[in-house]
Amino acid sequence: MTVLAIDQGTSGTKALVVDPADGVVAVAEVPVTPVHLPGGGVEQDPEQLLASVLEAGRRAVDQAGGRPVRAVALANQGETVLAWDRRTGRPLSPAVVWQDRRSEALCAERADAKEWVARRTGLVLDPYFSAPKMTWLRENITRDGVVTTTDTWLVHQLTGAFVTDASTASRSLLLGIDAVDWDPELTALFGLDGEELPRIVACDETVGTTDAFGGQRLPLAGLIVDQQAALFAEGCLTPATAKCTYGTGAFLLAHTGGTALRSTSGLTSSVAWRARGGTPYCVDGQVYTAASAVRWLQDLGFVADAAELDQVAASDAAGVLCVPALAGLAAPWWRPDATASLTGMTLSTRREHLVTAVLQGIAAQVAEVAGLVAADLGAPLTRLRADGGLTRCATLMQAQADLARMPVDVYSSPHATALGAAAMARLAIEPELTLEQAVPEWTPGTTYEPRWSEDRAQDFRARWLAAVDATAPPRPAGGTA
Template sequence: MSIVLALDEGTTNAKAVAIDHTGAVLATASTPLSIANTAPGWTEQDATEIWDASRDVLARVLAQVDAADVVGIAISNQRESVVAWNPGTGEPVGPVLSWQDTRTAGRCADLAGHAATVRERTGLPLDPMFSAPKMAWLLEQAGEANVVGTVDSWLVWCLTGGAQHVIEAGNASRTLLMDLELLDWHPALLDVFGIELGALPAVVASNGDFGETACAGLPAGIPILAVMADSHAALRGHGGGAPGVVKATYGTGSSVMQGTGDELRRRDGVATTLAWLEDGPVYALEGNIRYSGAALDWTSRLLGVPDAPALGELAATVDDAQGAVLVPAFGGLGAPHWDPAAVGTLTGLGAATGPAHVARAAFDAVAHQVADVAEAMLADGEALDAVRADGGATASSLLMQSQADVLGCDVIVVGEADVALRGVASLAFSRVGIALPPASPSRVHPPALDADRRAQQRAGWRTALDSTRR
C-alpha cells in the first residue's frame, strides 16, 4: 500500500487526510484556526498558530496509519495570504496578512498607473487581495533583514527546518510578481512594488523539489512531493485543467475556475492564472469572491441563529426572499467588479420582510456572486453546460439549488468536501508513478427556475450591486 499525507491549510482550519493509492481516505484530523479583524479592512492570522496546527494534523493522521507505507506529503494552502519571518531565527515578524485584508488599497490606488502592465504580465488586476502589496507592507514594517512568502512557502520552510525557501508556481502566480509566460519573478514587477529579489522564495514547479521533513513533531526524511494552491488543487481534483470544466469552490470565499490547458486566455473582470506547473504550464480563468461562506456566517450572527446550517433551515421556510437582496461587499467587491470601496447593502425590504427572507437573501447572494463570475468567463454566445461544486457549503441543498436556478445549468456536487486534498494528492502520487482516480459526483441539481424569473432575479441583483458603490 502507498499512502500520501495530504494537508489542506485553509483560512479557518487546518485539515489533513491519509489517502491511499485507490483514493480511499484512511484517516483524518482537523484543527480550527483563529482570524482577527484588528481594524476596518485589516484581517490577520498568526503564522505560528498556522504552523503548529498544520504539524499537529499531519502528526495525528500519521499516527493512524503504518508510517512505512507513507510515500510523502502533499500540501494545499490558502492563497495570497502573506507571512514575513526572520531567516536566522525562523520566527515570524508581524501577523499573517490574510487574502481578505484590504489595508493596502491605498497603495494599490497610488500604483494605478502600472495597472495595465501588471495585468498584462500577471493576468491579475491590481487589487489589495493579491500578495505583492501585502509583502511590501510587511517588509517595510519588519525591516530589510527578513524574508517573505505565501503560506505554502512558510509551511515548507517550517517542515524542512529552514532548508527550503521556495514558492509553488501556482501560488507565485497570485502575487502580482510572476510573469505568466516566464513562469518566474519579473524584475519590472519587483520594481513596481519595491520588493527586493533576495526577500522572495524561489519559484518551483508544483511537483518540484520541496525537500524533506526536518522538524520537531514529525519523523525526519518524509519527502514533500507536491504543493498546490487550494483552488487550483480543487480544479485538479475535479479532473479539470483542459478547457470545458468549470468548478466553484464554496469556502470562506469562493473560487470559480475554468481550465484553459496551455492557452493563456483572457477575459474582462476575471483573472488569468497558472493552475499548476508540471512538465509544462496549465492555465485557468478564475474569479474570486471574498464573502460566500463568510456571508452566511455574518447573516447568522445578524439574525441570532447559531450557524450556517441553522440559517439554511430558517431560509427554507420561505419560497423566496420576497425582493430582499443582500450584497455582502464587506471588504469591497472582488471579481468581476473589482471595487475595493464597495460597501455591503441589504435592500428591497418591505413591511412583510422577516428573518427568513433575509436568510434566503444570504444564500441567493452567494449564488449570484458565483453567477457573475461564471458569466464573465464565457465568450460571446458561449453557454455553461454544468458547474462542478465542492467545499463545505455544498452540504446545503438550498444553496446548490439556488445556484442552479441562478446559473440556468446543472450544478454537479462532488461527494467529498475535500476535493482540493484529492487534487494535490493526485499530483503527489504521480511523482511515484501512481494515477489516483478523480473525485466522483454525489448529486446533481438541475435548474428549476424558468428563464423569465431567472432574468428578473438577475436584474434585481444588478440593481442592488449599483447601491454598493460609493
C-alpha cells in the same frame, strides 16, 4: 501510495491520509483564528498556522492506525504573506491574510500601471494579491528578513527549503505569467527589487524531506495553491471545465489550456498547475464572502450554524435582495470600498427571508462570474462542479443552478483541496502516473438542475445588478479598478 495531504486554509488546517485503493482513511482538522482589525486589516499568528499544520498532520497519521505514509503534500491559502528570518525561521511579522485591504493606497499609487500589470501578470492590481501586502509589510512593519507567502515559510519549517510552487507564485503580481518566472520590472514596481524570492518549483516536484509527522523522514511534494488543487481534484483537466469552491469566499476557476488568457471582463488568469512538464492555465473569479456571510448570519442569531440554513431558509425571499459585499466586491467589480446591502424589506420580512436573500446573493455573484468566464472562453459553461462546506446547503446549490442556468454537480468529498494536493504528491513519487491516473474518478454526490425559467433568472439578475450599482459608492479619482 499513501499520502498525508495537508490543506492549510484561512479558518483552519485539515490533514488527510489518502490511499489510492481505500480513499480517505483518516481526517483531522485544527481551527485557526484570523484577527479582523480596524481599517480592513486581517492577520493570523504564523506560529498558530505552523502549530495547526503539525497537530493536524500528526493526528491524521495517528488515526490511520499504523498505515505507512510515503509522502506529505501541502496546499496553501494563496496570497497570505509574512516577513521572516531565513537563518532562524522566526516570524518577523504577523501573517497578512489575503482578505486584508490595508494596501489599497499602495495600489492606488500605482493605478497608472494597472493595464500593464494586467498584461504582464494576468491579474488585477488589487490588495487581494500578494505583492501589495508584501510592500505594505516592508513599509509598515519590518525591512528585515525575507517576505514571502506562507507556503514558503511552512515548507522551510518542515524541510529547510526556500521554494514556492508555480500556481502560488502566479497569484503574487510578481510573476510574468507567460514565462512563469519572477519579473524584475514587477518587483521594481512594488519596491521589492533586491528582495530574495523563493525558487519556483513544479507542483509534482519533491522539494525536501521532513520528519515532523513521525519518526520516518518523508518526501514533501505536491505543493499547490488551494483553489487550483480543488480544480485538479475535480478532474477539470481540459479547457472549459470549471469548478467553484464555497469556503470563506467562493472561487470559480475554469481550465483554459496552455495559453494564459487576458480577461476582457475583470477576471484573472493564473497557472493552474505545473506538472508532467506542462503548464496549463485557468481563469478565475473571486467572491469575497460566502461562508463568512453565513458566519455573519450566525453572529446576528439568524441561524445557529451552517447546518441550519436549509431548515431556516424560506422557499422564496419575498422580494428581499442581498448584495453580500461584507468585505467588498471582488471580480469583476474590484470594489474593496463596496458595502453589503439588504433591500426590498417590509414589515412582513422575517429572518427566513433574509437568510434566503443572503444565499441567493452569494449565488448571484457566482452566476455573474460564470457568465464572464464563458465570455472570456468564447463558449458557455455547460456544467459547474462544486465543492466546499457550503455545498451541503441545498438552498444555496439550487439557487446556484437557477441563477447560473446550468447543472451544478456537487463533489463527492468535502476534501477537494487536500485530495488535489495528494494527487500531485503521487505524481512526484510515481513517475509512471499520468495526470488522469492521479486524479481519482468520482461521481457527483448530488446534481442540482435549474428550476427557474430563463426569464425569471434574468429578471432576478437584472434587479440584483441594480442593487450592486447602488451599493458601491462613487469611484474615487485614481481608483485601482
